[in-house]
Amino acid sequence: MSQIDLSVNQQCGDCPIRHRAVCARCDSDELERLEDIKYYRRFEAGQTVIWSGDRMDFVGSVVSGIATLTQTMEDGRTQMVGLLLPSDFVGRPGREAAAYDVVATTDMVMCCFRKAPFEEMMERTPHIAQRLLQMTLDELDAAREWMLVLGRKTAREKIASLLSIIARRDATLNLAGLGGPVTFALPLTREAMADYLGLTLETVSRQVSALKKDGIISLEGKRHITVPDMTALLEEAGDDTDGGMLI
Amino acid sequence: MSQIDLSVNQQCGDCPIRHRAVCARCDSDELERLEDIKYYRRFEAGQTVIWSGDRMDFVGSVVSGIATLTQTMEDGRTQMVGLLLPSDFVGRPGREAAAYDVVATTDMVMCCFRKAPFEEMMERTPHIAQRLLQMTLDELDAAREWMLVLGRKTAREKIASLLSIIARRDATLNLAGLGGPVTFALPLTREAMADYLGLTLETVSRQVSALKKDGIISLEGKRHITVPDMTALLEEAGDDTDGGMLI
């Protein structure tokens, strides 16, 4: 994995998320102005990026690594409400305090923008607002798909759904082998999976074991998964088998 | 309730949702252009506005009444993923087919825009894109709050949460009596409530009865609810009692 030098600002032109992040539509002129207000921050696995309720003086994009967005009730029950992958946007323009806890689950690099200048720039740069709208609409769709998972699926279907989502994402980035087996690294602990799916970690463990026993998946170590037949997994997830992807 | 004449286009200036809908930021010049591409449609309670997968040639705003956004699995399990109130936006610019079923739960009037002209106008009118971004971010927050409800709350907490949301909305529109009792009409059947909360309608009925028995709420008829002490209801919902509203 290519290291990113945090001491000097990388040129946006070379950025790995240049064409998928909030800056995707910007022209070189606009990028230059963004470079003036951006800075990189590195977080280690397990580190908290922001606590819910904290004052937030930046927004930004995940450049590499993975973070989670979680909500916690007073008595400690927690629910993950977002999974942030490279190019995903963190923070909400126009909001003072963070609404959720953001935690890095792997080592992570963020490209941060100071909030005030970013907001001001957003007012004057339709390209940024347009792209952010697109990304937010996508996130809303993802959240709604997730609501179906949380509200109506069984534990086994929930696990299968989560694995499909991760497998699909990896397939998009890497080879698009439609027929063959798919292998990927699981970036979440059993507990994080439980928080994602509204289950307990014991149930997650049991259902992963069950899917393995039934030959739907196989694991090397705890965190590396192979899906011999993607269609079978989608079947278990209770999704339309035709894999209909929304635009 | 004031009737809306569908035969002639109402002037946007007189529109009840003028300042909360997607057109909220438009100036009179922009409104004029919107009036050229808009038309009203009326739906009766129970009528389907769009089926998931159908080609959608319009987007629009709910003017009056209530609609639901639902997702259905092949075997018939359904989950509500959105509750559309007056001023809420329906449809996604840039998308061909509807992603969800939209059903009117009460008589409803929509202000529709033909999709192609609307999309084109959005490109050239930052005021519309900006407002739509704001509204989408709000919806995303609502979806995430809902995910916590679906994933981690008990049946009783779910019911209390739903009632709080509806009560809060009504309080915002009508009197803002912070201390006193709150009364409102429940616009959903028990089944719709169940679809919202990921429960069965029997469980909904039982929990409503339980909350009534415990004096948290009282009902006149099936669909009219009084909350003597809003704090007590919020307590039951498992929310922070300080009623912290996000910006």
Place this chain on the structure above:
DNA sequence: AGTTCCTTTTGATCTGGGTCAAGGCTCTGC
């Protein structure tokens, strides 16, 4: 005032997933 169609309530029973508890792996550090 009775018939039909819906919605809602209530009861009885069942079960998926939660809870509590005990070990098992794997890596790190001594």
Place this chain on the structure above:
DNA sequence: GCAGAGCCTTGACCCAGATCAAAAGGAACT
């Protein structure tokens, strides 16, 4: 090579909510 700390798995038991079934409103007809 073993002690400790994190994760993860597995087992035994229990309960909240689902399921199945019946009956009770209530509104709109005749």
